[in-house]
Amino acid sequence: MKSPVLALFALGALVALPAAADPFRLIVSDLETPLVPNSVMELAQQGGYFERAGVEVTFVRVQQTPLAIAALQAGEGEMANISVDALMQLAARGGTDLRAVLSPNKSLPFLIAAAEGIETVADLEGRSFGVGRLGSLDHSLSMTVLQRAGVAVDRLDIVSLGQPNVRAQALLAGQIEATTMSIGTLISLPDPEAVNVLLDADAYYAAAPVVTKVNAVPQAVLDTRRAEVEAVIEALVLASRDFAADGASWASAMAEARPDVDRDDLDQLATLYAQSWSVNGGLQRDELEYTASWVAQSEDFQGLDLPSLEAWVDFGPLDAVLARIGVDDSAGMDSLSR
Known part of the structure; x- marks a missing residue:
């Protein structure tokens, strides 16, 4: 049976990215704000972080990574939150220009x-x-x-x-x-x-420091809208730092985004997520190298060569942001590794 990622690879080879459009479209595979640190994307918009960073962001919602990749390759967004294994499979087959630039929520809880x-x-x-x-x-x-x-x-x-x-x-x-x-x-x-x-x-x-999801962008977006890519990264890193510094602020923001969830549960989650925030952008070389080696052992990688990190990761935009806002080494989480 053909891998869904392989099918999407074939689709992506036929679809050209259209010219950049305003606003900056962020593709996510959650149909509502999730009860995990990945919620930082929606909460950054709710809290005005994108606006303060100087970028207008809208969300494109799909179900699961395969549709997120298809939407990104079809030019229906500029950035997508997708699984690392899917991105690596595309890179291993040599026909994608997608690069991970951020991981707002590195691990499954x-x-x-x-x-x-x-x-x-x-x-x-x-x-x-x-x-x-x-x-x-x-x-x-x-x-x-x-x-x-x-x-x-x-x-x-x-x-x-x-x-x-x-x-x-x-x-x-x-x-x-x-x-x-x-x-x-x-x-x-x-x-x-x-x-x-x-x-x-x-x-x-x-x-087992396996990074499960990243935010990826096509090279064409990096070439034409890099300032906006960096603005999105900056907003998400700053929001993550604020939630790491004050877990109650995450619970309060989530209470506004998800009034269907009991506040006591949100407070408990905030405590449990205290060390889970990507305060330095979530792209750490040692963790990504471990992740690549682990993912390469899966059945989906049989017959494929392990792609280099450079084939699916671009540290440049995140490093440019960290050069401006500084590295957070006080929280004991997401330690910078290059």
């Missing part, structure tokens, strides 16, 4: 949770562990994390259960003994304290 009585990751050996499916992102990434934590993953009883909420319910019902879930899934449980968090999201990312 995954954590390892277990049933009561399981207190450490060492206690997981021989236990049942729920995954979405064999080979899924949560499965492969969690096995990497657990291996680095010293767990003999070949001694786990892997159970395929589907979506995170299904796995969480199975954990509460005693059908499995541990699983991977997101921070959002955890706080949505009737009693989050009924499970033990063995590795929180920060420890999970530290064990």
Whole structure:
């Protein structure tokens, strides 16, 4: 079966980017402001960050990365928030000029949770562990994390259960003994304290620093609208720094953007995301190199050569912004690596 990314590569080869238009269009794959740090994009607009940076931004909303890439290649936007694996596949096939210039939300907020009585990751050996499916992102990434934590993953009883909420319910019902879930899934449980968090999201990312999403632009946009690209980057970095400095400000902004979500849940999320903000733009060479090596092991990369970072990343616009606004080294997160 042809990869959807390969199909999009073929489509992109036939579609030329039209002349730049005003305003600057940002393609996102969330149909509403998400309950994760990626929300910084919508909240930057809501909070006037783009306006202060001197750029007018509008959002183009699609569902999932393949449609975001198709829209970007069809000239329906200037920048798109897309998955790293899809961008790398396009680069590996040699026919794309898309470059990552920012990662407003580097990682999925995954954590390892277990049933009561399981207190450490060492206690997981021989236990049942729920995954979405064999080979899924949560499965492969969690096995990497657990291996680095010293767990003999070949001694786990892997159970395929589907979506995170299904796995969480199975954990509460005693059908499995541990699983991977997101921070959002955890706080949505009737009693989050009924499970033990063995590795929180920060420890999970530290064990396997895989950058999952980036904001990418075509070379033509970099050539013709670079000042706007840098303005968007500046706005998102400054918003991220403000939310890192004051988590309550994120919760308040989200309460305005998502009045359907309980404020107590937003306050709890703000605390859990305290170390998750891309205060230096989220493009760190060491993390991207680790990500590339990890992504290259997937089935989608069989028969493909690993592209160089320069084939899908351009540090230039972000570095120009950091030269103007300075590097944030006080928060202990998103440390600059070049």
